[in-house]
Amino acid sequence: MSETNAAEADDVMMCRCASCGATEADDIKLKTCTGCKSARYCSIKCQKEHRSQHKRACKKRATELRDEVLFRQTEGTDCPICLLPMPLDPDKLAMISCCGRKICAGCEFANALREIEEGLKPTCPFCRLPAPRDDEKTFEVNMKRRAEVDDPAALQWMGVECQQKGDYSGAFEFWTRAAELGESESHYQLSVMYHGGYGVEMDEKKKIHHLEEAAIGGDIVARVNLGVxxxxxxxxxxxxxxxxxxxxxxxxxxxxxxxxxxxxxxxxxxxxxxxxxxxxxxxxxxxSSQREAGEANLRRAAREGGYDL
Structure with a gap:
């Protein structure tokens, strides 16, 4: 059978209930199998009756569909200001609590330099609102407020804060909420929890699931771990x-x-x-030249602080 004929046959099959053969009409609505997306049924009864015949093919096709998504080349995250791909080194990123954005160190440095040269008051490099006070307490208050309205980046940050305090239950709650909103780093953190049994029972299946979701979302560490x-x-x-x-x-x-x-x-x-x-x-x-300048500034500040980047 040619590819064209095979495709036409598949189209015909999708117009009929895989169990009883009923076609879709005004009084019959076919529902697609959520696992393989390649079979449709007119009722739950028909789906259950056909399960024994469909189970193996369903599992095989579901695995194929999952792999299509899993092995799709993802794109890196761009800095929302300069629009260049973000550096992979977290030390070369800046987190802004007022708007919950991550930007590259180059844009942070360029904004600060512009304000100094023009004698301007400090503002957020992204939203241009007056910059929040640069202290840990203010940053924490701002992130808590953003977490209350389900900002994914803030939820991820709150999870890290809980983890560092040994509050694994709190970390799990924040990372679960963030993961449900598609925050890839939170999926990775959940995989670590299920791997080591931190606040949850060790679960290899859930660990792999969250690793894969993190990788699909563009998390590099999760992707490499899956390869390992x-x-x-x-x-x-x-x-x-x-x-x-x-x-x-x-x-x-x-x-x-x-x-x-x-x-x-x-x-x-x-x-x-x-x-x-x-x-x-x-x-x-x-x-970029401003990233090189920003990174040089970070290295200089690190040396003055007595540590190396």
């Missing part, structure tokens, strides 16, 4: 896919892991070379 897990299970092709996605976003650790796969014969040199070029392009896209 697949490599440990001997599934080198899946590991290569995870590492490649992370490397294409500029992750140095992922590139090193791909080199290791290539040396062991699980990846061709040609494929590795292609990824290396994509990796370098991602790093080049993150560069």
């Amino acid at each position: 897990l697949e490599q440990g299970n001997g599934r080198f092709e899946r590991a290569e896919k995870h590492f490649t996605i992370a490397a294409n976003l500029g992750c140095e650790d992922a590139i090193n892991k791909l080199r290791h796969l290539q040396l062991r014969g699980f990846m061709s040199y040609e494929d590795l070379d292609t990824v290396i070029h994509s990796h370098q392009a991602a790093l080049d896209a993150m560069k």
Whole structure:
């Protein structure tokens, strides 16, 4: 059967109940199987009766659909001001409590420099409202207020605060709320909790679920961890896919892991070379003169404070 005929056959099947064959009409509404999206039923009764015949194909197709989403190349987050891809190093980012935004250190530095040169009062680099007082208490109050209105970034931050105080129950609550709103870093933190049993029972299935959701959302650490897990299970092709996605976003650790796969014969040199070029392009896209100036300022402040970045 040709691809065209197969597609037409699938379309016909989707117009009928997979169990009794009833077609959709005014008095019959077919509902799609939530697992595989490839079968429809006119009633719960028909779906249950067809379950034994459909179970294996449903599971296989659901896995295929999940992999299509999981191994889709994600895009990095852009700084909302300069619109360049965000650096992967968290030390090169700034969190603004008034509007809950993360910006690159370059934009933070450029805004501060402009205000000094023009004699302006400090304002938020993003929303341009008067900048909140630069102290921990004010920052905490602002983040709590934002968490109350379900700001994902604030919920993530509150979870970290609870974790650092040993309040795993509170951390779990905040990260769960943030994850439900699509906050990828919170999904990753939940995977860590389920891995180590921090405030919850250890659960490998839930750990993997949250790791995958974090990776789908663009979390680099989660993506690399999934690659390490697949490599440990001997599934080198899946590991290569995870590492490649992370490397294409500029992750140095992922590139090193791909080199290791290539040396062991699980990846061709040609494929590795292609990824290396994509990796370098991602790093080049993150560069700008104001970011270099901002990072130099951070390093200078670190030295004056007696520590190294």
